[in-house]
Amino acid sequence: MALVNEHYLKLSNNYLFADIAKKVKAFQVSHPRQKVVSLGVGDVTQPLCPAVVEAMHRAVDEMARKSGFHGYGPVQGYEFLREAIVKNDYLSRGIRIDISEIFISDGAKSDTGDIQELVRWDNSIGVTDPIYPAYIDSNVTIGRAGVWTGDKWSNVTYFPCTAENNFVPQIPQQRVDMIYLCYPNNPTGTVLTKDELRKWVNYALHNDTLILFDAAYEAYIQDEDIPHSIYEIKGARKCAIEFRSYSKTAGFTGIRCGYMVIPKDLSAVTLDGSKRLQLNYLWSRRQGTKYNGTSYISQRAAEATYTPEGKQQVKETIAYYMENARYMRDALTRMGFRVFGGENAPYLWVKTPENQGSWKFFEDLLYGAGVVCTPGIGFGPNGEGYVRLTAFGDRDDCHEAMRRMVIWQNSR
Numbered sequence: 001m002a003l004v005n006e007h008y009l010k011l012s013n014n015y016l017f018a019d020i021a022k023k024v025k026a027f028q029v030s031h032p033r034q035k036v037v038s039l040g041v042g043d044v045t046q047p048l049c050p051a052v053v054e055a056m057h058r059a060v061d062e063m064a065r066k067s068g069f070h071g072y073g074p075v076q077g078y079e080f081l082r083e084a085i086v087k088n089d090y091l092s093r094g095i096r097i098d099i100s101e102i103f104i105s106d107g108a109k110s111d112t113g114d115i116q117e118l119v120r121w122d123n124s125i126g127v128t129d130p131i132y133p134a135y136i137d138s139n140v141t142i143g144r145a146g147v148w149t150g151d152k153w154s155n156v157t158y159f160p161c162t163a164e165n166n167f168v169p170q171i172p173q174q175r176v177d178m179i180y181l182c183y184p185n186n187p188t189g190t191v192l193t194k195d196e197l198r199k200w201v202n203y204a205l206h207n208d209t210l211i212l213f214d215a216a217y218e219a220y221i222q223d224e225d226i227p228h229s230i231y232e233i234k235g236a237r238k239c240a241i242e243f244r245s246y247s248k249t250a251g252f253t254g255i256r257c258g259y260m261v262i263p264k265d266l267s268a269v270t271l272d273g274s275k276r277l278q279l280n281y282l283w284s285r286r287q288g289t290k291y292n293g294t295s296y297i298s299q300r301a302a303e304a305t306y307t308p309e310g311k312q313q314v315k316e317t318i319a320y321y322m323e324n325a326r327y328m329r330d331a332l333t334r335m336g337f338r339v340f341g342g343e344n345a346p347y348l349w350v351k352t353p354e355n356q357g358s359w360k361f362f363e364d365l366l367y368g369a370g371v372v373c374t375p376g377i378g379f380g381p382n383g384e385g386y387v388r389l390t391a392f393g394d395r396d397d398c399h400e401a402m403r404r405m406v407i408w409q410n411s412r
C-alpha cells in the first residue's frame with residue numbers, strides 16, 4: 001500500500017496566485033467591457049534579446065547535424081557556460097569561484113526548493129518576512145516547517161521586514177540552522193548594504209548556520225555599493241550557497257536556465273558530530289542521481305548574455321523595466337502612497353492607506369481602477385498592510401495603470 005505524503009495537504013489553502021486569478025475572473029464576469037491591467041504576477045514581458053535568439057538558432061542548427069549533435073550533457077553544466085559565469089559574474093567583482101563550484105540548472109525555483117534535500121528534515125529554518133513563498137512551501141512538503149497556526153508555520157523563525165525597521169531584518173538571538181535571504185528582495189524590492197549583509201555572514205559563521213542566498217534580481221541593482229553576490233563578504237564561502245537565474249536577468253522564464261554556487265569550503269556536520277561533509281560533493285551526488293542536465297540550447301542561450309552585444313541588450317531591457325519602476329514610484333508618491341523598493345529591484349512595495357488589509361485594498365483597486373496588485377499578506381504575516389506592484393509590464397500598461405489609479409484615488 002502506498003501511503004501519501006500528507007505534508008502536501010498542508011499547502012492547499014495557501015495558494016496566492018490562484019486566489020488572485022479567481023478574484024480577477026469574478027471581476028471580469030461582472031465587468032466584461034473593462035480591460036484589466038495586471039501589475040500582479042512577477043513575470044517578464046519583453047522578448048528575448050537578439051544575441052540570445054541568434055545563439056539559440058545556432059545551437060538548434062548544430063543539433064541538426066550529426067557532427068554538432070549534443071545528447072546528454074555534463075550534469076553540472078557545460079564548461080563554456082560555467083567559465084563565462086566565473087569570469088563575468090564573479091571575477092569581474094574580484095570574487096574567486098572555481099567552475100567546479102557552479103551547478104547549472106533549469107532555474108532558481110527548483111534549486112532553492114531542492115537544496116533542502118541535503119540537510120536533515122529536523123533542521124530549523126529562518127526566513128525574512130514577507131518572503132518568496134516557494135522557500136517555505138518546499139520545506140512544508142517534507143514536514144520541516146511544522147504546522148500552520150493560522151498565520152505562521154510553527155517551526156519557522158520569521159525575521160520581520162517592515163517600514164518600522166526600514167526593511168532590514170534583525171539578526172536572531174537564538175540559533176537557526178538554515179536561513180533564506182533574497183536580495184534584492186522579492187516582494188519588497190528592498191536591498192541590504194554590505195555592512196548589513198556582513199552581519200548575517202558573521203552570525204552564520206558563529207552559529208554554523210547555512211545561508212541560502214537568492215540573488216535572482218542582482219542585475220537590477222543600480223547603486224554602486226550594494227552587494228551583487230554574498231561572496232563579496234569575507235567568510236561567505238564557508239557558510240553560503242548562492243542562487244542565480246537568467247529568468248529575470250535576461251527574460252528566460254520560458255527558456256529555463258539558472259545556476260547555483262556551492263563553494264568547496266562549505267560543509268555541514270553529521271548528526272553525531274563526528275564529521276563534516278562538503279555540500280558541493282553531496283549536491284554533485286544528488287544531481288547525478290536525480291538530474292540529467294539543462295538543455296544544450298538553453299545553456300548556449302545563457303552564454304550569449306555574456307557576449308558584448310548580449311550584455312548591452314540585456315542591460316537595455318533591464319533599463320526599460322527600471323524606467324517603469326521609476327515612473328510608478330513617482331506617480332504613486334504623488335498620489336500620496338508610501339512606496340518602498342523599486343530602486344534596485346523591479347518591485348514596488350506599497351503601504352496601504354490607514355493600514356487597510358491587503359486583500360481589501362486589492363479588491364478596492366481592482367473594482368475601482370481595474371488594476372491588479374498582489375496582496376502583501378500572501379508573502380507572509382508581515383506583508384499585511386502592503387501590496388506588491390511589479391515593473392515587469394509593458395510601458396503602456398504601466399502608464400495606463402497609473403492614470404487609472406490617479407482618477408480612482410481622487411474619487412475616494
Ligand SMILES: *Cc1c(COP(=O)(O)O)cnc(C)c1O
Pocket residue numbers: 042106107108109110132182186214216244245246247248252253257258
Ligand atoms: C523569479 C524568481 C526566481 C527565479 O526563478 P526561476 O525558477 O529561475 O525562473 C528566483 N527567486 C525569486 C525570489 C524569484 O522571484
